[in-house]
Amino acid sequence: MIIVFTAVSRRRRPILIVALLFAVVLGVLGESSDRGTWLPVFAAWAGLTVVLLTLSVVAVSRFRPAALIMRGRAFAAWPNPARVLIASLFLIQGGFLVADGVHDIAAGEELWGFSAAMVAVCACALMVHWRLVWGWYGVQLRADGVHDRQALGSLFIPWDAFVPGYPAVASGSQKVAFHYQHPELVRRRGLRTGDQPATAGSVDATFLARAITEYVSRPEYRSAIGTEAELRRLTAVAG
Structure with missing residues (x-):
């Protein structure tokens, strides 16, 4: 299957x-x-x-x-x-x-x-x-932050906007809730609200939340996002 x-x-x-x-x-x-x-x-x-x-x-x-997959210079959900x-x-x-x-x-x-x-x-x-x-919808992890693009709107959260301790948590099996320290940095388009959880899509929600937490707490790895070596490291750490 x-x-x-x-x-x-x-x-x-x-x-x-x-x-x-x-x-x-x-x-x-x-x-x-x-x-x-x-x-x-x-x-x-x-x-x-x-x-x-x-x-x-x-x-x-x-x-x-x-797991995530490579999409350009980003890691994206399947x-x-x-x-x-x-x-x-x-x-x-x-x-x-x-x-x-x-x-x-x-x-x-x-x-x-x-x-x-x-x-x-x-x-x-x-x-x-x-x-x-x-189209390609869902969450993407980029060097500058998290981009969640859906059919009715998109959400971009710079890494500095997250709460350092618990930036993202799984909200059920298919949703990821974001927590902001600086909500004024978040950019929204379309029908998106600040407290609306992101749809994890076909990736495990707990894994996605752990991946986001990894980059919030360890900014030195953000520049490597989009490379195969970094994807292997992230999969081993967050999996």
Whole structure:
């Protein structure tokens, strides 16, 4: 499972594109009146739905490695594989709904207005899921501080803004709460508040809190953030 989820995290964009292609093909073939075509299409749709739903549930509950990965000159949490799987599931489901709605509109059905509204809602929902997977969201540790970028806003905390003794603590299995000594140094964008905990994503929340504490208490290592040697040291210390 770890190998599968790691591959999903690393290849999230190609997986999303493949899911979109499957959604288009299944949606078009699903509108066929040929029973010999419709049954295999329905079987493929049902099978993909069960597989993606099962994997996404397992990923949400089980995939939280105590490790970060390199991203440029920063250490970042793994892209969430559950988000990739859920987005793929929505694409597969939405492909049928959109294809059916477009067919009703083209055929001039009496409720074509309802179909048009359904297509618009589905398209908006699919765009949201696409954006959540295509972009890189989550916590990143940089030489100058912690950057938490989410879909609705971002938070940047310079290292000097944290309380030295307990800068970050795990708040549940997926959240990390920050404690500030100098909250005026924190920079916020979008819908973010000072007391809003950061989402650890697919990384273990306790490990992430320990990593932040390490750099707050030992500033001499901050300049090495983004190097393989420092990532190995941090993993050994915070793991």
